[in-house]
Amino acid sequence: MDTVFIDGLAFAAPLFIMAIGGIYSEKSGVTNLAVEGFQGFGAFIGSLVAVILMPQMGSDNQMVIVVAMLASMIGGAVYSLLHAFLCVRFRANQVISGVVVNILAAALTTFFTSVANQALTGAASNKFVLGVSDQVTVPVLSQIPVLGWFFTDMYPYEWFIAVVAIAAWYLMYKTSFGMRLRACGENPQAVDATGGDVNKTRFISVVISGALCGIGGICYAYSISANFSPSIYMGFGYLAIAAMIFGNWNIPTTAAVCLVFGLARSGGYQLCLSMGLSSNYSDLFLMLPYVLTMILLVFFSGKNHPPKAAGVPYDASDR
């Protein structure tokens, strides 16, 4: 049971930060299907920096991870400029733009991973080997029943994500910038009338979204896969979007949904192990989060309330 929860949390935390990224973009009125691409590109930049730094700083140096995380935030933010330009400035169809951004991210990172590998090591490989981040157990707190799970075998990034998530929640619900951001997604004309700059706010929101998704990407690269390769595009970004939809574009609810996804995944995996089935069967259990997503989508898609103006480029002359 402990392992189910610990693994589940390790999976849920990056998913959650990506879902927050999605919420930021959509609440400001820009449909964001590009989460997958943002996280992949962020992870690519983070891993590239890590691979360059590792020979100098030692491969088990935990500082490398910190730098890599910052780099992935910047990478995700820079890459999200593409989506922001396409949607806000070029007024492209936001769904198309999201899909384009994802496909381009996969192509770009795959190609440049091989190029960078050849330049750095001389070997043709499409992987950056990273290793797994250390896991930390807090001595006293981990002994508390139930709550202790939050302090046992934690990846440090999970705490970092918790802090960022709270900051993101505060920014969105307790500051004037956050209020303006939410207004841009509901009634951009009103924002314009009160002297706000709709396009600028949306632009900033998409870039924040990219930075948050970048964190999610590098966390997966450092935990589940222990390397950066094209397999980072496993559809976690889309899972995050699904979590955002059930969470009704609300940060605390989305956190709960992400936890359910994480538990479904790790629970299924442990179930497979405990039943003593061959590794082939693990495929069937890895499928669980996706099946769960489909079922939940069927029940919740009709009832929830997406931001009213999401998906519509702002036109000042509209009513």
Added chain:
Amino acid sequence: MTDAEKKIGGAGWFQRLLDGRWSHIAVPVFCVLLSLLVSGVLLVVLGKDPFVGFYSFLQGSGLAPKGSYGGGSGIQSDFFTFLGYLAPMLLASLGFVVGFRAGLFNIGISGQMVASAFTATVLVGYSDLPAVLSKPLVIIIGAVVGALLGAFVGFLKYRFNVHEVVSTIMINYILNYIVGFFINMYFVNGLTRSSLPCSTDAALMIYNVQIGGISCTIPLGIFLAVALAFFLDWLFKRTVVGFELKAVGQNPKAAKYAGINVGKRLIQAMALSGALAGLAGVAYYCGYYTTIVPKTLPQMGYDCIAVALLGNGNPIGSIFASILVSVFQNGSNFMSSTLGVQKEIASLIVGIMLLFSACGGYFRFLAHRKVQRAEDSKIKAKAKAEAAAEGMTGEGEK
């Protein structure tokens, strides 16, 4: 024409081309040229000659002669291999086009391809039916499985308001795992780790056709693909079904108001889209390859989106766009061996094309604005000149 007018007209010829009646051809061509330019610059940055690079893509696709050929192969066999790759690409992009016209984004083409090809391979490809029976059966099974998957997505969209992009992607992963599981459990070739090959009778190819002294493998999918492209063009231009699909895609509310059964049309559009994707699947896995690699979704399911956008969402346009994209993807191996650039650059070039074609609407908008402004200033200048002339005569009368 005065000097001033000439200046405005001369400055705007390019914009006029993008804005005028040829805009549906001019804009995609402009996007392609732009992306070739960017890709060329990329090759230069990597220290390669872009012209040699682009030419080697053509050589690899059997559209230009190579310096030397291995035993038993020639430009003919390369060309038919290229056609074998082109067929599923065109079918898949037609699948996307049908959904796109009805306002639906079928991102699930890769999953639909794998699932239908897997079903067809297992049901027919492993049996010993004669070619006369098995080839049509493979095609029918592929289309039916794809149609069912597509219709399911359409139903979810209509009945439960599930966004089709999210649901198709979830279904992609689910199908990927299920098919991967069954291949690994029951149909795996222990040596290559891919599925057992489907029989030569069931494969959509005619083997060992002698053309110019070289034995070629002729893919059958290409005939089906081109025929379907023209059929769809007719469907959209000349039939009630096509008209209603387009109406639903452009404005579902107006379509409903006009008495169109939106739900039925949505499900039909997705079913047709899925059926085409299923055909693409059998054309790819039973007509280009004969095996399925487990737990790998075909890149083609995403490349076809680039094709459809480049082709302006038009079935005939898709033929040209799919030739272009197939040249890059199919020729990438030969390019990689001559130039020493990783073959993944082909996907990157396609990605760049996709990026620029997504901006196509913006280019058109810019051109339109420029033309409008030029026209406005022309009218203003004319009015000013007239006013000045009137003013002079007016003063004269006073």
